[in-house]
Amino acid sequence: MPSRLGSTLARSDVPVAGPGELILSEVFGPTFQGEGRSLGQRVGFVRLGTCNLDCGRGPGATWACDTPYTWDWEHYSPGDELAVRSVDDVVAQLTDMAVAAIVVTGGEPLIQQRRLVPLLRAAADRGWAVEVETNGTIAPLPEVVGLVSRFNVSPKVRGSGVPAARALRPRALAAFGDTGKAVFKFVASEPAELDEIGRVAARWRLTPIMIMPAGTTADEIVRVARELADPVLVRGWDLTIRLHVLLWGDERGR
Numbered sequence: 001m002p003s004r005l006g007s008t009l010a011r012s013d014v015p016v017a018g019p020g021e022l023i024l025s026e027v028f029g030p031t032f033q034g035e036g037r038s039l040g041q042r043v044g045f046v047r048l049g050t051c052n053l054d055c056g057r058g059p060g061a062t063w064a065c066d067t068p069y070t071w072d073w074e075h076y077s078p079g080d081e082l083a084v085r086s087v088d089d090v091v092a093q094l095t096d097m098a099v100a101a102i103v104v105t106g107g108e109p110l111i112q113q114r115r116l117v118p119l120l121r122a123a124a125d126r127g128w129a130v131e132v133e134t135n136g137t138i139a140p141l142p143e144v145v146g147l148v149s150r151f152n153v154s155p156k157v158r159g160s161g162v163p164a165a166r167a168l169r170p171r172a173l174a175a176f177g178d179t180g181k182a183v184f185k186f187v188a189s190e191p192a193e194l195d196e197i198g199r200v201a202a203r204w205r206l207t208p209i210m211i212m213p214a215g216t217t218a219d220e221i222v223r224v225a226r227e228l229a230d231p232v233l234v235r236g237w238d239l240t241i242r243l244h245v246l247l248w249g250d251e252r253g254r
Ligand code: SF4
Pocket: 051, 052, 053, 054, 055, 064, 065, 066, 067, 068, 106, 107, 108, 135
């Protein structure tokens, strides 16, 4: 049986992108940024395919990835889920949305960070702010740092089921901290997980910290957020809801 990483990245039917192209899961919007510091902002989303982690599949996981269709080739077909598109084509679609900001997400978008540079340059030329949502395992290239407004870095702790040796990469985490553009956003499903997040944040000097409740339904998100709110305040951290789940559940492309 292939390893999960192998099933994610090495399948022969995962498309290959050439110069000026990206491996995409979906481009959608206008919609609202559903999480983090820009919550509620009208944006366009660019979701890239493939990931180097497998959240929710390992032992002890308390929550699961909400975009497994970008990487889980044991349950989804890359031929159905991924497409190679030119950056020019993506920029044209985003231009039609008439947004002032875009969110580049995944999967893990920095797997394709060299190919992302032309898209980031096009965004800068048009005055679009760019947020990149990343799991924090791949250090950003200097040209990417220069073109991104904010990195929403989401390091994975035990509740993800991903071993720490794969999920927490010191050099990459330090690189994000050094950008001065990173917010470290941790998923939690119960207050007991906050102690581990605090230890990870202290060990790798991660700041600022934002906590996001796990959940794929509005009821679950609100319940977990209410449980987390006071303990998060006590620790001096921020809390984000998941607006898109409150509005549209787990519907894709919203
Ligand atoms: S890092 Fe993100 S996209 Fe990748 S498996 Fe984990 S939650 Fe899903």
